[in-house]
Amino acid sequence: MIERKKEMGRDRVSRLVSWGHWFAFFNGFLAMIVGVRYIETVGAPESWLGWFYLVISTIGHFSFLAFIVYLVLLFPITLILPYSKILRGLAAVAATLSLCVLLYDTLIYDDYGLHLSPFVFDIAWADLNALLQGTSYIVTPIGILILELTAANYLWKRIEKIRKVNCGNKVVAVVGICFISSHLIHIWADAADITEITRLDDAYPLSYPATARSFMESHGIEKSTVAHAPESLQPALNYPIAPLQCKPDDQINILIVAIDGFRADLLDPVTMPFLSQFAQQNHQFKHHLSGGNMHNSGMFSLLYGLQGSYIAANDLNYRPPALHQELARQGYAMGRFAPDKDNIVPHALYQGLDNQVQSIDDGVAMADIKAIEAFRQWHKAQNQPWYSLVNLQSPDSYDTPVGFLGIETVKPQLPLKAAQKVLFNQYRQSLYFVDTQLQQLLTELPNNTFVLVTGVSGKVFTSNGDESRSNLSPSNVQVPLIIHWPNQQHSKSVDYATSHSGIVPTIMTQLLNCNNPAKDYSSGRSLLQPNSAAWSYVGDNLIFGIYQQDEITVIDRHGKYRIYNKAYSQRIRKKISAPELIEVMREGRRFYNH
Known part of the structure; x- marks a missing residue:
């Protein structure tokens, strides 16, 4: 009798784990749809190679993110509380919150060119009204939650049929191949300066594509031996924004x-x-x-x-x-x-x-x-x-x-x-x-x-x-x-x-x-x-300073900042001024957004 209960318990946990994997795959697919917004910001590729890399990296990256969320948030609960009703509700809420964060990140990336981090969230919070317009920030989470609950129940009721089809291993193999292939292609593109691919490095959140420039060069693959991206690529930067209207007169x-x-x-x-x-x-x-x-x-x-x-x-x-x-x-x-x-x-x-x-x-x-x-x-x-x-x-x-x-x-x-x-x-x-x-x-x-x-x-x-x-x-x-x-x-x-x-x-x-x-x-x-303007930008894309009337703010590429007095002789202990930084970040996106 005891063995029978243990067996039933193991079977219930097995079903829940199997259901969790398919639910994670479903949310990875939803995340891919949301990820289209990032491509609208950075610009779509212009060649078949760029599109191929984009497709496999999107499948691999968002599937991996969805699986990580499941592994961290839901898998432990599956072992502690193996009850489907509780797990389905928690999973729907966790998935809804994750997708809402992803949607919010797309807004911030489109406006500032940066992904969410504690530093960026601090700034975006001060600009919340401008980022979230209308009632979509209320309606959208409710709609996502309804969709997640529906999907969770649908998959649970049909989990046995899905398991009998026995296609899980094939799906995992396809996702795994996409994930590994995208990194291998990026290694080659980084070594060969294929900008059609490397320009997408920062497009997705938590994306860290593999690089191996020194490794490839040590094995005899030089930059000059690999074809470069064509220089005829259509520019993503709209510079100048409008055609120049100039009339030569008394040239000096x-x-x-x-x-x-x-x-x-x-x-x-x-x-x-x-x-x-x-x-x-x-x-x-x-x-x-x-x-x-x-x-x-x-x-x-x-x-x-x-x-x-x-x-x-x-x-x-x-x-x-x-x-x-x-x-x-x-x-x-x-x-x-x-x-x-x-x-x-x-x-x-x-x-x-x-x-x-x-x-x-x-x-x-x-x-x-x-x-x-x-x-x-x-x-x-x-x-x-x-x-x-x-x-x-x-x-x-x-x-x-x-x-x-x-x-x-x-x-x-x-x-x-x-x-x-x-x-x-x-x-x-x-x-x-x-x-x-x-x-x-x-x-x-x-x-x-x-x-x-x-x-x-x-x-x-x-x-x-x-x-x-x-x-x-x-x-x-x-x-x-x-x-x-x-x-x-x-x-x-x-x-x-x-x-x-x-x-x-x-x-x-x-x-x-x-x-x-x-x-x-x-x-x-x-x-x-x-x-x-109440500020001046000094620096490049890696480290820059914001000069204001009474202070100088220095920010590096990781969002770490220090504030100094006007003479740069003493550090000031205060929080960064959000309005000016928001203006700086928007100016840094203006020639991309038009």
Whole structure:
């Protein structure tokens, strides 16, 4: 009798476990349907390979998630309380909550480009009214619960028939093959830079596709031996949002001088006598921020005028800045003169320019000299309006030419350590050298030349690249900005805050006669009027800072954040300001959502 009861108990548990697996599979299928919303956000694939990967990864991923939910929440209850009515009710409620969370995640991902986490939930909670509109947030959970209860009862009543069909192993095999195959395909795609596949990496929540770039290369599979994704892929980024409406009129020459590692507080009459006087005679912006603390992020914000979160957008590897597109349409000769630089991101940053880069074998300072000489020869040979980007990099490397007679060392006003004091004075020598080069450069230009001199980034006195990379203090991002308007000799000093994202709108509206609103092609506004935004974005897609009037918030890619005072000298213990961060996240999605 006792054995009979044990056998009946084991059979009941077996039926419940079997029912649980099929119920989990059903919810995996529902999750796949909800997952279509993620594809609407990131954009559907353009090739059969992309679609094949998307289908098998969707089946494998959401089936796996559904099984994990069952294993964690329902399987233990099956062993403790093996009663079908209780289990069916609990399962329906758990499945409803899980699907509602998934639906909420699709809303957040569409709006912010991030999946749910404690950090993101904190921000989204403050924006709940905007995310949840109408009565759908009440009706939808009720509808899902009814569907789950119906499915739970339906499967329980027919579980014996389903078991007799004996197709469970086949379903598990198909799901398992999809799961494993998707990871194997991703390993290959990661090693071969197949962006049609790797761009979907962050599309689904809790998705961590396998990568094995170093493993494949060690086995003789090099990136160059595998076909790359076609460059003709339709871009998911809508940039610019609307066609540019510009009318060429009285075309003038345009010169942008961008200096790597150019601190705003060292533009003084002793260190840089020529540029200091030049600034006093022209349009000088006293509180200007670069868009980044490194070469790529600083130049990206300067030339694209976009928030640094867009720097990794695959489309921008094929699409040059809107500024360069319009200059080409208006028939400008376009050139870039700079020391050689590796790993330019995005790849189309300088596309379409006559790139005359100089070797740094003899030092960065000598490369700067050669770059300026190459520009002088180039612009004198032009018989049409020209646009030129001259990038000088000596200060970022503390470099000066051999035999250069600099200026006297001074005691820094900044609180610096002994090693930093040495770097400080070497940095001043480099700035003085650049000043002499700028004097030669800017005094030989045609009268009808618009000149803009600024920094690519600021400079902190360290030889540690990682420290410089993570430092978003004013020293590392506040740079000079000086504008000379052709045929105008009046001076003006601007005391309101400006940033690199406003440079492109200024040039487009004032020089290229574009009528589009700046938001069509930029994250900024014209420099000629105060920006109404209460924040400025500094950084890239991995680590960025939000500059506000009295504080600086630094956030990394994992959502960890720290808040500092205005001088970046003291950490403030407070919660992040949700309204500003919501604006930042929406701006980071705006060119995807149109």
